[in-house]
Amino acid sequence: MAIMALNPLARVPKPHLHFSLSIPHRSSSSFSRQSLLNPSRRRRAASFMASASLYHKELAAAKRAASLAARLCQAVQKAILISDVQSKADKSPVTVADYGSQAVVSLVLKMELPSESFSLVAEEDSGDLRNDGGQDTLKRITKLVNDTLSMDGTYNITVSEEDVLAAIDSGKSEGGPSGQHWVLDPIDGTKGFLRGDQYAIALALLDEGKVVLGVLACPNLPLGSIGNPDKDTSQNQTGCLFSAKIGCGTDMQLLNGSTANRIHVTSIENPADASIFESYEAAHSQHDLSSSIAQKLGVRAPPVRIDSQAKYGALARGDGAIYLRFPRPGYREKIWDHAAGCIVVSEAGGVATDAAGNDLDFSKGRYLDLDTGIVVTNKKLMPSLLNAVQHALKEQIQNAALL
Numbered sequence: 001m002a003i004m005a006l007n008p009l010a011r012v013p014k015p016h017l018h019f020s021l022s023i024p025h026r027s028s029s030s031f032s033r034q035s036l037l038n039p040s041r042r043r044r045a046a047s048f049m050a051s052a053s054l055y056h057k058e059l060a061a062a063k064r065a066a067s068l069a070a071r072l073c074q075a076v077q078k079a080i081l082i083s084d085v086q087s088k089a090d091k092s093p094v095t096v097a098d099y100g101s102q103a104v105v106s107l108v109l110k111m112e113l114p115s116e117s118f119s120l121v122a123e124e125d126s127g128d129l130r131n132d133g134g135q136d137t138l139k140r141i142t143k144l145v146n147d148t149l150s151m152d153g154t155y156n157i158t159v160s161e162e163d164v165l166a167a168i169d170s171g172k173s174e175g176g177p178s179g180q181h182w183v184l185d186p187i188d189g190t191k192g193f194l195r196g197d198q199y200a201i202a203l204a205l206l207d208e209g210k211v212v213l214g215v216l217a218c219p220n221l222p223l224g225s226i227g228n229p230d231k232d233t234s235q236n237q238t239g240c241l242f243s244a245k246i247g248c249g250t251d252m253q254l255l256n257g258s259t260a261n262r263i264h265v266t267s268i269e270n271p272a273d274a275s276i277f278e279s280y281e282a283a284h285s286q287h288d289l290s291s292s293i294a295q296k297l298g299v300r301a302p303p304v305r306i307d308s309q310a311k312y313g314a315l316a317r318g319d320g321a322i323y324l325r326f327p328r329p330g331y332r333e334k335i336w337d338h339a340a341g342c343i344v345v346s347e348a349g350g351v352a353t354d355a356a357g358n359d360l361d362f363s364k365g366r367y368l369d370l371d372t373g374i375v376v377t378n379k380k381l382m383p384s385l386l387n388a389v390q391h392a393l394k395e396q397i398q399n400a401a402l403l
């Protein structure tokens with residue numbers, strides 16, 4: 001367990017501080033003066049130092065943006081009223097918190113990284129807010145955003161309604177294989193949010209089509225395990241912040257600022273000992289397919305159903321071993337629903353693929369094009385999991401043909 005006392009809301013620290021505090025995969029003795037006399041070790045140490053400094057200030061800015069957005073969401077969830085819910089064209093519920101969270105993240109990233117070009121691929125746009133009848137909602141969002149930005153006294157600005165609309169609409173980027181793009185789901189798991197259950201603010205950075213860092217703020221996720229709630233009753237605090245940077249591992253800390261701990265996926269090798277995470281919403285993932293896969297693997301535990309990318313965070317710290325996601329045919333996955341979760345899991349030692357075992361490709365624009373579904377687990381369990389998935393899918397097709 002490591003090692004760094006960091007408040008995610010603290011301003012971006014200087015890079016050299018990070019080197020000394022978070023050398024992640026190697027013990028400090030690997031970089032002793034003696035060992036650095038060896039040229040190949042010296043090269044490895046130099047390349048490690050380079051990767052540790054890479055994206056350092058972007059990760060700090062992402063943690064700060066997601067933590068502030070989480071504060072906004074928590075304030076809204078407490079006070080949620082039926083009138084906060086609007087209807088979008090796709091009929092999914094959108095709240096002032098979705099818009100407010102997106103505006104806060106966009107504004108904070110721009111303020112924290114003023115010298116960088118800014119491209120954001122995000123879920124929401126201001127269309128409904130600009131329509132007749134959107135005025136009152138926009139006023140409330142603008143107040144929420146200003147209250148949130150002034151909360152810790154760091155940003156001495158007051159934003160206008162136009163600023164908020166522009167901040168939301170800066171999320172219209174198409175992403176793609178070149179350059180850097182932020183990827184944001186301002187509230188992932190809106191249904192969970194409205195129910196008072198799990199949701200996440202999910203923010204990642206793509207560089208040349210690859211996810212290089214990710215942050216998941218999960219305001220309602222307990223610090224203790226959700227896979228086995230009896231196991232750790234002392235840890236009943238809630239609000240977790242997961243953060244991962246390429247080549248540097250995954251950390252978890254309390255959202256209100258606490259020691260960050262290095263986390264790892266479970267090391268279990270026997271599928272029978274696995275527990276499975278899936279969507280709470282049956283409309284989002286085929287529960288019958290998951291239970292067929294579970295049966296083939298000999299999994300004994302009942303599935304754990306929770307909303308949002310909180311599942312990726314919980315899996316990254318070993319609460320469960322497998323996450324299965326099989327949307328109904330025709331549903332197209334968006335990159336903001338998986339980018340942050342994927343790196344949080346992969347840097348914790350796990351792996352996320354589509355149902356055919358292909359890596360997820362975030363370089364194709366706003367959508368993820370993939371084979372059938374998404375499966376996530378540790379490296380040991382993946383071969384048997386993919387085998388069970390292929391059998392279950394084949395069986396599903398055969399059964400459909402018999403009908």
Ligand SMILES: Nc1ncnc2c1ncn2[C@@H]1O[C@H](COP(=O)(O)O)[C@@H](O)[C@H]1OP(=O)(O)O
Binds near residue numbers: 337
């Ligand atoms: N019909 C659907 N099938 C699959 N996923 C959906 C569907 N509608 C919305 N989603 C998205 O699925 C994710 C929630 O997944 P889960 O069921 O695992 O909590 C969210 O990103 C949600 O969007 P949103 O970000 O608007 O909440």
Ligand SMILES: [Mg+2]
Binds near residue numbers: 092123190
């Ligand atoms: Mg949505």
Ligand SMILES: [Mg+2]
Binds near residue numbers: 187337
């Ligand atoms: Mg989402």
Ligand SMILES: [Mg+2]
Binds near residue numbers: 123185187188189190
């Ligand atoms: Mg969302």
